[in-house]
Amino acid sequence: MYANGDAPRRRHRTGAASGLLALALLAGGCTAAGGGVEGAPGAAGLRDPYFPKLGNGGYDVRHYALSLAYDPGTGRLDGTAEITARADQDLSAFNLDLAGLRVSGATVDGVRAAYNRAGNELTLRPREDIRDGAEFTVTVTYTGVPEPITDADGSEEGWLRTAGGAVAVGEPEGSMTWFPGNHHPADKATYDLTLTVPAGLEGLSNGVRTERRTERDGRVTTVWHTAEPMASYLATVAIGRYETASATGPASLPVLTAAEPSVAAGSAALRGEIPAILARQAERFGPYPFSAAGAIVTVDGTLGYALETQTRPVFPAASFDRTTLVHELAHQWFGNSVTPATWRDLWLNEGFATYAEWLYSEEYEGVPARTHFERAFAQDANWTFPPAAPPAAENLFDPPVYQRGAMVLHKLRETVGDAAFDEILRGWPAKYRHANASTDDFTAYAESVAGKDLDALWKVWLYGDDRPSAP
Ligand code: ARG
Ligand code: ZN
Numbered sequence: 257m258y259a260n261g262d263a264p265r266r267r268h269r270t271g272a273a274s275g276l277l278a279l280a281l282l283a284g285g286c287t288a289a290g291g292g293v294e295g296a297p298g299a300a301g302l303r304d305p306y307f308p309k310l311g312n313g314g315y316d317v318r319h320y321a322l323s324l325a326y327d328p329g330t331g332r333l334d335g336t337a338e339i340t341a342r343a344d345q346d347l348s349a350f351n352l353d354l355a356g357l358r359v360s361g362a363t364v365d366g367v368r369a370a371y372n373r374a375g376n377e378l379t380l381r382p383r384e385d386i387r388d389g390a391e392f393t394v395t396v397t398y399t400g401v402p403e404p405i406t407d408a409d410g411s412e413e414g415w416l417r418t419a420g421g422a423v424a425v426g427e428p429e430g431s432m433t434w435f436p437g438n439h440h441p442a443d444k445a446t447y448d449l450t451l452t453v454p455a456g457l458e459g460l461s462n463g464v465r466t467e468r469r470t471e472r473d474g475r476v477t478t479v480w481h482t483a484e485p486m487a488s489y490l491a492t493v494a495i496g497r498y499e500t501a502s503a504t505g506p507a508s509l510p511v512l513t514a515a516e517p518s519v520a521a522g523s524a525a526l527r528g529e530i531p532a533i534l535a536r537q538a539e540r541f542g543p544y545p546f547s548a549a550g551a552i553v554t555v556d557g558t559l560g561y562a563l564e565t566q567t568r569p570v571f572p573a574a575s576f577d578r579t580t581l582v583h584e585l586a587h588q589w590f591g592n593s594v595t596p597a598t599w600r601d602l603w604l605n606e607g608f609a610t611y612a613e614w615l616y617s618e619e620y621e622g623v624p625a626r627t628h629f630e631r632a633f634a635q636d637a638n639w640t641f642p643p644a645a646p647p648a649a650e651n652l653f654d655p656p657v658y659q660r661g662a663m664v665l666h667k668l669r670e671t672v673g674d675a676a677f678d679e680i681l682r683g684w685p686a687k688y689r690h691a692n693a694s695t696d697d698f699t700a701y702a703e704s705v706a707g708k709d710l711d712a713l714w715k716v717w718l719y720g721d722d723r724p725s726a727p
Contacts, residue, residue: 295346295385300377302440306599306649311440312351315341319445322435325452328421331401337435339394347386352436354378357400365392378436402433408650411560418558421496425563426489428599437488441595442692444485452477458498460514462566464548484546485690487595492565494552505531505549506538515553519573523553533585542682545593566592579613586612589685597694603643607661629666632659633727644695644718664717672706680705
């Protein structure tokens with residue numbers, strides 16, 4: 257499927273008689289005949305400071321069309337990924353990230369492509385080289401029992417098996433356990449996901465559910481459309497005996513929530529607050545950036561944390577409280593619409609989502625943000641490193657990224673005043689809507705609103721190792 261409904265642009269043929277011959281010629285260093293493209297392999301990673309091999313160079317994904325069938329009994333996943341991408345160099349080969357699973361076939365523009373696996377890299381070698389700027393479609397069929405990834409901080413992510421189902425989460429790199437892709441947040445794309453599950457189960461994902469049908473064999477297929485760009489770490493799937501509820505949010509937004517039966521009644525009232533929380537956040541942060549919303553509440557025991565999966569965050573029941581809900585909904589603006597350029601910029605997600613909690617508490621619980629700031633200031637755990645420079649991957653989700661991230665924002669508020677700060681809260685998600693942004697982008701933007709340089713503020717609160725003498 258093409259994001260824009262266009263057919264792919266045809267590439268110039270290399271003129272080689274067969275794919276094998278072309279491979280032999282390229283391997284031998286000879287030029288392809290007939291004035292064709294002579295490409296080079298795309299990079300095997302985007303050199304992220306913490307995950308250098310995450311993502312791949314040489315192309316930009318426009319759209320993922322994923323078809324997944326899952327059998328909770330065996331744990332087996334059968335998938336087809338049809339990926340539409342645009343080359344940004346002449347390509348002889350390119351990589352997708354994929355962990356585990358068995359690839360059974362691959363094509364590029366409908367023609368069988370050679371492929372091989374090494375670590376989490378799936379390398380595809382199309383029969384003809386791809387010209388810089390050309391749009392092309394890759395199809396990968398795969399199967400197997402997905403294996404979760406244990407993160408540097410010890411938490412589990414990827415395709416996680418639950419009692420009778422599964423839940424898939426991918427921050428920062430778990431999505432490669434269930435579909436091949438360009439799994440760095442810098443490459444956002446639209447998605448269509450078709451999910452087939454056994455009779456009696458419900459399948460859920462991001463975005464708008466456009467179809468629900470029963471197959472002849474009784475299995476249930478649902479189709480999910482994500483119209484706005486999404487970083488792959490925000491893709492999700494949940495399979496189980498979910499009960500669903502629909503509501504309408506601000507500007508006719510469809511809100512679909514789901515909960516496993518044992519936590520459905522207990523979570524219903526809070527799920528019902530989503531439209532009102534989003535409406536208030538839209539007043540503060542600007543229009544809600546997506547065409548769907550909701551939440552997925554799972555039973556405890558599998559997922560160790562809540563995640564802001566796009567449009568429909570997932571929660572273990574124990575984390576489904578109002579503060580965490582406010583946090584994950586705020587991520588829809590901060591993280592999901594404005595996405596970090598690299599994983600070093602994660603405080604732009606977690607600092608804002610934490611500050612959204614403080615704003616909520618200030619407004620509805622009467623606890624001033626200044627009080628939250630002083631409490632965070634007093635805690636030693638928040639002073640182990642500066643928010644804009646986590647020392648290693650295992651520290652990405654440590655307290656300084658969240659709490660000091662929010663403290664930076666509170667100091668900014670006190671420095672520029674409430675009016676300018678409100679303008680930043682709305683203007684930042686507007687300026688980088690559906691795009692990527694770095695810490696430097698943020699400091700430059702904040703200074704442009706403030707009308708002055710804020711070096712002293714960044715030096716101490718964003719980059720400083722030491723706790724200042726006074727909050
Ligand atoms: N972004 C999630 C949140 O809302 C936390 C994800 C934690 N992931 C991890 N691998 N430790 O705060
Ligand atoms: Zn968060």
